[in-house]
Amino acid sequence: MTDPRLTSAREGSRRPLDEGVSQAIIDSVVDITLAHGLREVTISSVVTAAKTTRPAFYRRFKSLDEMLLFVANSRTTSFDASDRESLEEDLYAVQLVSVERLNDRFLRAVLPYLAYRGMSDGSSLHLLNRDFISPFRDAVRFALERAVDRGEISQMPDLSEVCNVLSGMLVPDALCSEGSRDLTERDARRSAQVAALAARLEPSDG
Known part of the structure; x- marks a missing residue:
């Protein structure tokens, strides 16, 4: 099909x-x-x-960019938005998919290029957002909204800040030219724990 x-x-x-x-x-x-x-x-x-x-x-x-994004996404699983009854577990599920994606050798080769193209070309940015960034952000947002509904956190935190914590704890180790390594379930767990803690922080008055 x-x-x-x-x-x-x-x-x-x-x-x-x-x-x-x-x-x-x-x-x-x-x-x-x-x-x-x-x-x-x-x-x-x-x-x-x-x-x-x-x-x-x-x-x-x-375009070539659309092809690269299509192939990158076709090689990995989708983010699972199922409710795992705690914020940390929901974020851990998101990060397990992120780990799988970042361990893929093809994706490691094309992601820096796609990020560069996204900054310099509007159509490429649209494709990057549609096929890669938005699904990740949506999965994180669903996890945070459920945490608010459960009373696990008092209010919706800044989505971008939480996403930055999650990606920032994985991307450097996966994509740095020197010292890059395969990510593990431990990386997924640690990043989910830190992001869950960050989500519980009260926003500063300043």
Whole structure:
């Protein structure tokens, strides 16, 4: 079954997509990235490796950035918004998915590029927000709202501050060029604990 996210790049097209070609494109971009680095990933190199054509590529993706984000998300699980009956456990579940994403070698290779493109290009920022940042923030927001409803925290904390704690305790260890390492469940737990504590802090008067 064709992934519905691919339809965004071909609105108005009535020609059905060949799933074999779609998978060949995805496999090719991953293989090129892991074997030769992201700098070798171009539309030309991808369609050549996939034994397809540029028109076939553009029927699926509007740009290289959209393709990279699609492939990154297709390799990881979605954030689970289920209620685990405590703020720390809810945030721990979010962080387990973040750990999985940041341990993926393909994502480690493309995330710095996508972040850079998000800062310099409006369309890329939209894609980054849609496919990567917003799902994370939504999962954290749901966890915080449930904590308020349970009376676990007295009021809704600053969402960005809590998200910064969660990501700030994982991203440097995963993406720093020197000393990067695989993240573990312990990293997920520690970051969730610290973020839960931060969420309980009363806002300063200043």
